[in-house]
């Protein structure tokens with residue numbers, strides 16, 4: 251009898267312990283199971299914040315890089331693509347321009363004439379090849395280094411004239427001022443300063459430009475989305491400069 255009790259006792263204890271262990275395990279599992287979604291949520295929030303911060307800091311790096319980097323300009327001129335031929339129209343003998351600006355340009359000339367001002371178009375679209383000839387041959391002919399030449403003429407691929415959205419204008423009564431700063435003293439120029447914006451024309455190289463000489467005869471068109479896109483970088487550059495001056 252004693253022996254049997256002993257056996258029972260020996261058997262009972264491990265069973266009780268086992269039950270206790272099983273209960274503890276179940277409790278632990280329950281706690282784990284219940285806290286799992288909370289933990290997952292916590293990890294995903296931390297993960298999101300981390301990736302967002304990483305993204306922000308990399309964006310910051312890009313912005314800083316952009317600010318430090320060159321803006322792709324050469325000797326003060328920005329690069330421009332050549333207009334596709336099907337967008338060019340001949341408005342006068344030897345003067346071709348972008349079809350988007352032809353109407354406003356001709357209207358501007360007509361309205362000026364009605365005011366007694368005789369505008370004359372000196373140069374419209376110029377191909378990159380023609381620009382190449384102008385730039386290098388004149389540079390050589392006048393014995394100039396590139397930076398000197400670039401003050402008065404854009405390097406090939408960097409001229410607003412290749413976009414079809416630029417026009418050089420003179421005064422028909424003062425041909426001696428063609429392509430001269432003195433053009434600013436003509437009635438034509440005074441009329442343009444007062445009225446050109448109505449027809450979406452803007453002076454490209456004004457007196458504030460540090461790299462390119464003042465060109466009172468050179469105007470560009472900003473009256474269509476395509477034109478605005480073409481000159482977006484230039485306007486940004488100019489405005490950035492203006493902010494720096496302020």
Ligand SMILES: [Zn+2]
Nearest residue numbers: 416417418468
């Ligand atoms: Zn020009």
